[in-house]
Each structure stands twice: as structure tokens, then as C-alpha cells.
Amino acid sequence: MGSETRYRSRILDWRTWDSDGHVVYNPLSGDTHLLIGISVSALQELAKATCTADELMQLLVKAWRGDGPPPSMSQLNDLLAGLDELGLIEVAP
Amino acid sequence: MIIGELSRRELTRRCRQGLAWRIGPFAISVQVQAPLIIENLAFLYADYPICDNAGIIDAFVTVRSAGLMGRHVDIRIDGRKMYCHVPMEQAVPVLEWTLNLCVFHQPSVFLLLHAAAVERDGRVAIFPGEAGAGKSTLCAALIHSGWRLMSDEVAVVRPGDQWIFPSPRPVSLKEESIPLIKGFAPTSRLGRVWPGTAKGQLAHVVPPRESIERMGQGAAPAWIICPNYQPDAKTSLQPCPKDLAFMQCAGNAFNYDVLGAVGFRTLSALVDACDCYAFTYCNLVDAVSRFQELSDSYVGEHSARGCLG
Numbered sequence: 001m002g003s004e005t006r007y008r009s010r011i012l013d014w015r016t017w018d019s020d021g022h023v024v025y026n027p028l029s030g031d032t033h034l035l036i037g038i039s040v041s042a043l044q045e046l047a048k049a050t051c052t053a054d055e056l057m058q059l060l061v062k063a064w065r066g067d068g069p070p071p072s073m074s075q076l077n078d079l080l081a082g083l084d085e086l087g088l089i090e091v092a093p
Numbered sequence: 094m095i096i097g098e099l100s101r102r103e104l105t106r107r108c109r110q111g112l113a114w115r116i117g118p119f120a121i122s123v124q125v126q127a128p129l130i131i132e133n134l135a136f137l138y139a140d141y142p143i144c145d146n147a148g149i150i151d152a153f154v155t156v157r158s159a160g161l162m163g164r165h166v167d168i169r170i171d172g173r174k175m176y177c178h179v180p181m182e183q184a185v186p187v188l189e190w191t192l193n194l195c196v197f198h199q200p201s202v203f204l205l206l207h208a209a210a211v212e213r214d215g216r217v218a219i220f221p222g223e224a225g226a227g228k229s230t231l232c233a234a235l236i237h238s239g240w241r242l243m244s245d246e247v248a249v250v251r252p253g254d255q256w257i258f259p260s261p262r263p264v265s266l267k268e269e270s271i272p273l274i275k276g277f278a279p280t281s282r283l284g285r286v287w288p289g290t291a292k293g294q295l296a297h298v299v300p301p302r303e304s305i306e307r308m309g310q311g312a313a314p315a316w317i318i319c320p321n322y323q324p325d326a327k328t329s330l331q332p333c334p335k336d337l338a339f340m341q342c343a344g345n346a347f348n349y350d351v352l353g354a355v356g357f358r359t360l361s362a363l364v365d366a367c368d369c370y371a372f373t374y375c376n377l378v379d380a381v382s383r384f385q386e387l388s389d390s391y392v393g394e395h396s397a398r399g400c401l402g
Contacts, residue, residue, distance in 0.1 A: 021336030025357040
């Protein structure tokens with residue numbers, strides 16, 4: 001995917017409790033996913049607005065509260081590829 | 094009328110034509126001629142109400158002789174062969190598995206969880222889990238300690254309000270659980286022990302009559318408890334994160350995927366409504382006592398909040 005590719009979250013059903021994990025249902029695929037950590041943050045940002053990978057990285061770094069350093073660009077690209085493969089995000093028109 | 098009120102002659106006649114009885118929201122017909130199987134059906138299902146309306150039968154099970162000597166049977170559901178050439182000495186436990194399949198694979202608007210469920214004071218504890226986790230053993234102990242059996246195998250959850258509906262059937266015990274329950278509840282009605290099945294030694298505990306008489310009464314869910322029998326382990330009830338409890342239930346549901354968004358929302362609401370725990374045990378007396386404390390504290394807590402009455 002090129003650096004100008006814009007991503008967005010698909011319309012998903014979320015359930016969140018007091019624990020770290022978030023359960024997400026994708027009505028298109030019928031699949032249910034348990035997500036934690038950076039996956040949750042990335043998907044929540046992409047649900048608010050479309051983003052390129054760079055824009056998303058800036059948002060995640062700004063909000064970063066985790067132990068250790070924020071993810072690298074390479075890790076973020078892998079994450080986006082994984083979320084795309086799962087059908088949780090799509091390329092925005 | 095219940096099965097136990099039939100004369101032996103009438104029972105045999107009905108079984109040859111197809112004897113149907115209700116199990117909670119389900120009605121199943123079993124057609125069989127083998128005296129050994131009829132005798133055990135009469136014992137295990139004596140308290141169950143007969144269903145005479147063929148229009149509401151969910152599944153038709155037939156048990157037919159396979160081979161010339163009458164030592165094996167084939168078992169079908171709605172004409173489809175499920176088990177072939179079953180030795181007669183294993184036919185009763187295999188028939189019980191067949192009745193499980195009749196329920197598991199029902200097209201249903203209810204969410205069907207692979208879980209045991211018991212009720213006390215109007216609140217249901219649900220035990221999802223894989224085979225061998227210890228849920229049937231725990232279930233058998235609790236139903237002989239003041240808890241009502243909702244089901245040993247399938248928790249029936251109604252979308253919308255997550256009400257749990259009973260489908261109580263004989264509780265299946267394996268191997269060392271058999272003497273364990275015999276020792277814990279000496280007055281329990283335990284059927285014959287069947288050796289050499291695919292799951293080892295098996296026996297079935299007949300539910301207390303009250304569980305069967307009240308099979309039309311649902312109740313609200315209160316706890317999701319993932320049991321784990323561990324020899325020599327200390328009894329331990331630990332809070333379980335709700336996201337993990339959700340995935341445990343979803344992974345142990347028969348029709349979660351089929352129900353789609355309804356399944357997701359029903360299970361979410363069920364988890365919302367319940368306190369979730371992981372439960373390790375090896376001593377049944379301690380385990381039952383811990384459950385009593387759990388039930389008492391729930392009633393006390395909700396009385397204080399003004400949630401009852």
C-alpha cells in the first residue's frame with residue numbers, strides 16, 4: 001500500500017468491560033475478535049476518521065500511555081495489514 | 094402424564110411406535126425395540142412428561158437392530174444415520190449422546206451454549222467449558238445440594254432478556270466422577286455403569302424430580318463460572334475478566350455464529366448481567382460450600398440494593 005493510502009474502520013459492534021480486552025463483532029464477516037493494546041487504539045482512531053499510516057502513527061504516539069516505546073512504523077504497517085486481512089479495516093475511497 | 098406412569102407393556106408398545114417426551118423447550122421422539130434400552134429409558138426418564146403431539150416434535154430418533162444377532166444397533170436422527178453398528182452394551186450412552194445432538198443442532202432463536210447451568214433463588218450459574226473440565230461433576234454435586242438443574246450440557250439463552258431456560262437431562266458422569274458423586278450424594282439416582290465407551294466408563298444421574306417438574310420455569314443469569322477440576326488443588330474462585338468470559342462462552346456455543354449479530358448482542362448482554370469467575374476445585378464439599386456463599390452474598394447484596402421484591 002502507498003504512503004498516501006487512507007484507511008478506515010469498517011462498521012463494527014464493540015463491547016468493552018473493565019478489562020484490557022475489547023470484543024469486536026464484524027457483521028460483514030460474522031467473525032468475533034478479542035483485541036488488546038495497540039490494535040484497539042488503532043481501530044478506534046480509524047473509526048473516528050480516515051487516516052494514512054503516518055497520520056495514524058502521530059495520533060497513536062500522542063495518546064501513547066503504554067509501557068515501553070510506542071510502535072515503530074514497520075510494526076504499525078504490519079498491524080494495518082493484519083487488521084485489513086481480518087476485514088476490520090478497509091481502504092477509504 | 095409422565096413416562097414412569099406407563100405400564101411396562103404400554104411403555105414397550107409406545108417405544109416401538111415412537112415414545113416422545115419433553116425436555117424443557119424441546120420435544121424428542123425415540124423409537125426403539127431393544128428391551129435393554131427401553132429399560133434404561135424407563136429409569137432415566139421416568140419423571141419426564143410424555144408428549145403426544147407429533148406436530149411439535151423437534152427430532153425423531155430411531156434405534157434399529159444392525160446385523161442378524163441383535164447385538165448391535167444403528168441410531169438415526171430424522172432418518173440420517175448418526176451412529177452405526179453400536180454394540181448393545183454401549184447403546185444407552187450412545188443414545189444419550191444422540192439426544193444431545195438433537196438439541197445442539199436444533200435451528201433455534203435461542204443462543205445455545207455448551208455449558209452446564211444450575212439455579213438457586215431465581216439466579217442461574219452457567220459453567221461453560223470443554224469436555225473434561227469438571228462441569229458435569231460440579232453440576233451433579235450442586236443439584237444434590239439445593240440447586241436446580243437447568244442443564245448438564247446446554248444453556249438455553251433467550252435473546253432480549255437473556256433469560257435461561259431449562260432443558261434438564263440425566264447428568265453424564267465419567268470415570269472417577271462416578272464414585273465421587275456416589276460418595277458425595279449416596280441418595281442420588283445413578284444408572285448403570287457402562288464400561289468401554291469412547292469416553293471411558295460412563296453413568297448417568299437422574300435429576301431430582303423438582304428440576305424436571307419445573308422445566309418450564311426459566312430464570313435470570315447471575316454468574317458465568319469456568320470450572321477446572323484439578324486433583325489436589327485448593328478450592329479457588331477468582332474473578333475472570335469479562336472479555337475472556339465472553340470468548341470462552343462464544344467458543345463453547347453451538348449456534349453463536351449462525352445467530353450472527355443477535356448472537357453477539359445476546360452474549361454481550363449475558364456477560365454484562367453476570368459476575369464472571371474462574372473456579373478451581375477438587376473437593377466437592379468445599380466446592381458446594383463456596384457456591385452457597387456465592388449465592389448467599391448475591392441475595393444479600395441485591396436485597397441491600399433494593400433489587401429484590
